Amino acid sequence: MTFLIIYLIIYGMKAKKVIFLNQKGGVGKTTTAVNLGSALAKEGYKVLLVDFDSQGNLSGAVSADTSKDGIYEIVSRETFDPEVVQSTPVNNLFCLSGGINMAGLAVELVDVPQREFFLKKALKGAEDQFDFIFVDCPPALDLVTMNALCFTDYVIIPMQCEYFAMEGLNLLIRTISSVKKKLNPSISVLGIVFTMYSKRANLNNEVVEDISSYFNDLVFETKIPRNVRLSEAPSHGLPINAYDNSCSGSKAYNQLAKEVLERVFR
Numbered sequence: 001m002t003f004l005i006i007y008l009i010i011y012g013m014k015a016k017k018v019i020f021l022n023q024k025g026g027v028g029k030t031t032t033a034v035n036l037g038s039a040l041a042k043e044g045y046k047v048l049l050v051d052f053d054s055q056g057n058l059s060g061a062v063s064a065d066t067s068k069d070g071i072y073e074i075v076s077r078e079t080f081d082p083e084v085v086q087s088t089p090v091n092n093l094f095c096l097s098g099g100i101n102m103a104g105l106a107v108e109l110v111d112v113p114q115r116e117f118f119l120k121k122a123l124k125g126a127e128d129q130f131d132f133i134f135v136d137c138p139p140a141l142d143l144v145t146m147n148a149l150c151f152t153d154y155v156i157i158p159m160q161c162e163y164f165a166m167e168g169l170n171l172l173i174r175t176i177s178s179v180k181k182k183l184n185p186s187i188s189v190l191g192i193v194f195t196m197y198s199k200r201a202n203l204n205n206e207v208v209e210d211i212s213s214y215f216n217d218l219v220f221e222t223k224i225p226r227n228v229r230l231s232e233a234p235s236h237g238l239p240i241n242a243y244d245n246s247c248s249g250s251k252a253y254n255q256l257a258k259e260v261l262e263r264v265f266r
Contacts (some may be wrong), residue, residue: 015048015130016264018190019152023168025139028158028195031230032256033136034061035249037158038239039257041092045131048085050123051098053138054146059097062088065235072105075118075147080125089241094130104231106143116183141175142265149179154264156191158224159211161197161204166211189218190263193256197223220255225249 020029030053032142035046051058056066064070064086074080074096086095109115119135126133135148149155155176159165173189180187192215198204212219224230227249240250 010176013126014170015127015133017127017133017135017151017153018156018260019135019137019148019154020156021137021145021148021160021166021172022157022159023141023145023172024160024165025212027165028193028224029139030057030061030136031234032156032158032193032224032253033134034058034234035230035240035253036256036260037132037134038090038093038241039088039253040132041255042241043257043261044092045127046092047094047132048130049088049093049095049135050133051096052102052119052135052144053098053101054100055138056097056099056102057234058136059095059099060237061234062090062093062095062239063255064088064095066097066099068097068103069101071122072099072101075105075122076108078121080123082126082129089238093223093239094178098136100198102138102144109143109147115143116146116150120151123151141172146179146183149187150184152184153186154188156190156260157192158195158226159192161194161201161207161223163203163207166207171213178236190260191220192218193220193222193224195224196226198226220256220259222252222259224252224256227252 020033022029037049041047050071059066069084086097137145137148194208225248227247229244229247230240230249233243236243
């Protein structure tokens with residue numbers, strides 16, 4: 001907690017904003033947002049998880065109620081309401097739930113002026129109340145995702161260690177670069193994190209080697225392993241460190257949290 005107090009004095013109270021993005025589904029975006037957020041919360045950081053996906057998987061993974069008002073209502077009203085924030089089973093970890101209402105958001109915003117900045121406007125009031133704001137994006141480069149890109153400071157790209165997961169990575173990096181030039185000059189890629197990794201799978205190791213050689217320091221050293229307990233935890237509405245803190249998945253996310261802190265505050 002002493003480090004947290006020192007950091008607040010030096011860096012101020014503004015939250016570090018991070019989105020989890022990959023246009024391919026099933027690569028571990030939600031799992032990484034939830035469990036990295038929970039690992040930071042265990043270290044004493046106040047973390048807000050934003051479920052920006054109509055599937056609502058992040059909400060379920062932390063026992064949030066998707067029938068209550070959440071991020072859709074906040075974006076629609078363009079005003080942050082702390083009463084809408086839900087607590088989770090982990091101290092210091094909070095959630096703005098998503099759900100089916102998010103499915104129509106892109107259509108609702110399509111003809112609205114400054115349509116890329118609704119999330120930024122809506123969450124402005126939250127930035128002095130949390131240390132980190134994590135946004136779990138849908139698996140698409142659509143208007144909803146563009147709102148997340150215009151809101152954030154950093155992008156974390158979870159990536160499955162398979163060939164097809166590689167194909168869209170250059171497009172994603174180009175999209176982020178374009179947003180940086182035209183809409184959000186403060187955005188940067190915090191890192192690429194490999195998920196569902198098995199060191200015994202030759203293809204996994206080939207993908208890691210190829211991506212690491214090309215993107216160099218953007219790749220996190222920590223790799224998230226394939227782990228049954230990681231797969232089980234969401235069905236119990238718990239992050240992995242609240243479900244089984246001794247498993248390999250929990251240890252990996254704890255290590256990833258240390259890397260993230262080093263990169264954010266270096």
